[in-house]
Amino acid sequence: MGSVPAVAPAELSQWQHQSVLVVDDEPGMVSFLHRSLALRCGWVATAGSVEDAADLLSRRHFDLIVLDIALPGRSGVEWLHQLREQGFAGDVVLMTAYADLETAIDALRAGASDFLLKPFSVAQMLNAVKRCFERSSLRRENFVLRRELDQRDDSVEGMIGNSAQIHDVCARIKRIAPTPSTVLIHGESGTGKELAARALHRMSPRGSGKNAGPFVPINCAAIAEDLIESELFGHVRGAFTGAGSGREGLFYYAHGGTLFLDEISELPLPMQAKLLRVLEERKLRPVGSEQEVQVDVRVVAATNRDLVAEVAAGRFRPDLYYRLQVVEVVMPPLRDRIEDLPDLVHYFIDQLSARLGVSQFACDEAALARLSRYKWPGNVRELKNLIERSLILGYCADDFAPDDEIAVSPAPTPESGDDESLAAVERRHILGVLESCKGNKSEAARRLGVSRKTLERKCAAWGV
Numbered sequence: 001m002g003s004v005p006a007v008a009p010a011e012l013s014q015w016q017h018q019s020v021l022v023v024d025d026e027p028g029m030v031s032f033l034h035r036s037l038a039l040r041c042g043w044v045a046t047a048g049s050v051e052d053a054a055d056l057l058s059r060r061h062f063d064l065i066v067l068d069i070a071l072p073g074r075s076g077v078e079w080l081h082q083l084r085e086q087g088f089a090g091d092v093v094l095m096t097a098y099a100d101l102e103t104a105i106d107a108l109r110a111g112a113s114d115f116l117l118k119p120f121s122v123a124q125m126l127n128a129v130k131r132c133f134e135r136s137s138l139r140r141e142n143f144v145l146r147r148e149l150d151q152r153d154d155s156v157e158g159m160i161g162n163s164a165q166i167h168d169v170c171a172r173i174k175r176i177a178p179t180p181s182t183v184l185i186h187g188e189s190g191t192g193k194e195l196a197a198r199a200l201h202r203m204s205p206r207g208s209g210k211n212a213g214p215f216v217p218i219n220c221a222a223i224a225e226d227l228i229e230s231e232l233f234g235h236v237r238g239a240f241t242g243a244g245s246g247r248e249g250l251f252y253y254a255h256g257g258t259l260f261l262d263e264i265s266e267l268p269l270p271m272q273a274k275l276l277r278v279l280e281e282r283k284l285r286p287v288g289s290e291q292e293v294q295v296d297v298r299v300v301a302a303t304n305r306d307l308v309a310e311v312a313a314g315r316f317r318p319d320l321y322y323r324l325q326v327v328e329v330v331m332p333p334l335r336d337r338i339e340d341l342p343d344l345v346h347y348f349i350d351q352l353s354a355r356l357g358v359s360q361f362a363c364d365e366a367a368l369a370r371l372s373r374y375k376w377p378g379n380v381r382e383l384k385n386l387i388e389r390s391l392i393l394g395y396c397a398d399d400f401a402p403d404d405e406i407a408v409s410p411a412p413t414p415e416s417g418d419d420e421s422l423a424a425v426e427r428r429h430i431l432g433v434l435e436s437c438k439g440n441k442s443e444a445a446r447r448l449g450v451s452r453k454t455l456e457r458k459c460a461a462w463g464v
Helices: 027-038 050-059 076-086 101-110 122-151 164-176 193-202 228-233 269-281 307-312 318-324 334-356 365-373 379-393 422-436 441-448 452-461
Strands: 015-023 041-047 064-068 091-096 114-117 183-186 215-219 258-262 298-303 327-330
Touching: 015 027, 015 050, 015 122, 027 041, 027 064, 027 122, 041 050, 050 064, 050 076, 064 076, 064 122, 076 091, 076 101, 091 101, 091 122, 101 114, 114 122, 164 193, 164 327, 164 334, 183 193, 193 215, 193 258, 193 298, 228 269, 269 318, 307 318, 334 365, 334 379, 422 441, 422 452, 441 452
Parallel strands: 015 041, 015 064, 064 091, 091 114, 183 298, 183 327, 215 258, 258 298
Antiparallel strands: none
């Protein structure tokens, strides 16, 4: 084995977020592995038997287990089989002094990530650990990338506009981003809350630099109530009907990065209590597990509802509200920054025409004036959808206005009764879209840029 080599300062914290459990009944090997890994990893624990190791694993999460095969009582291969059946998805490096082909095959079948033959050097051991951590990192990155591709809505990459409201939002994000604080983003549907959340992540230490973590978004309204806990926290095998294998939750995949909880007000009250505990203790318990997992995640939440009113109505926990609103960002509706509309129109025409492979059209002053008179209940998302539809259908400047087939509701004028509320305009607009979709709520929700659940809730409130 040899002595532990000197470690350069740059290497001392290369795996600072990783935790390792060493299981071996030889004191010399345990001491050697602990000294080698403790210099580089955030947490290293040791055990001399499967029973002791299982007890440690029941009390906290480990990213990697370095496990000897020949142990008193139960062998490492037997325990590894059991761990995989229970849903443990972390990497396991098996060690042995008595290797043959059959042992190696058993190790692979049991789900070993790597194999070390004793005696081994520090370099061999560190290379095995490095390979495991790199695979784990790639798994998280691939999951996040697939999720982003699945949920991508081609939202703009930056804040478009020069209004005072947008300048204020950008300045606030720039000030908040470097801090680790939880952020609550308020704004109507379609104002760009996820865009602000991504900007917070990109401009933070978690989203930039060599060790940048992932940005993981989830729409709380799009997940069934009985699945949201598993989606966020993960589950072990057999935790519920259909759970044939274990799975990590989104908190795991957001490790070292940012978890964006959109439409936070849609979380059921029991789930709100569990989320509060995670935010306060930085620990979670997967569904069906007795093991707590430490998490290193910044949470950014967003809502289009008045959470103070939701708290007063008993639909949102006051303690969770106060825990979330450490810092707030308010996204202004498009009608309050209408001077940004020309910049947004031209940006979307350029962006969408290139993506769709269609010709651009000119938006003259008369068309911009018509657009400026509209109240835009769907905000920037509605504007983007209108431009996309106009590009696809080949509208010219004279046709380009929000009172066509889908965007049916021009702003109320004083002559028609200036007392019409925004809620009335929104109702008329949504019902017009629903009618144009011949009652297909899924299609109407897609065109409006909201979840079907939100659309159904509004329709129920109107008695539709």
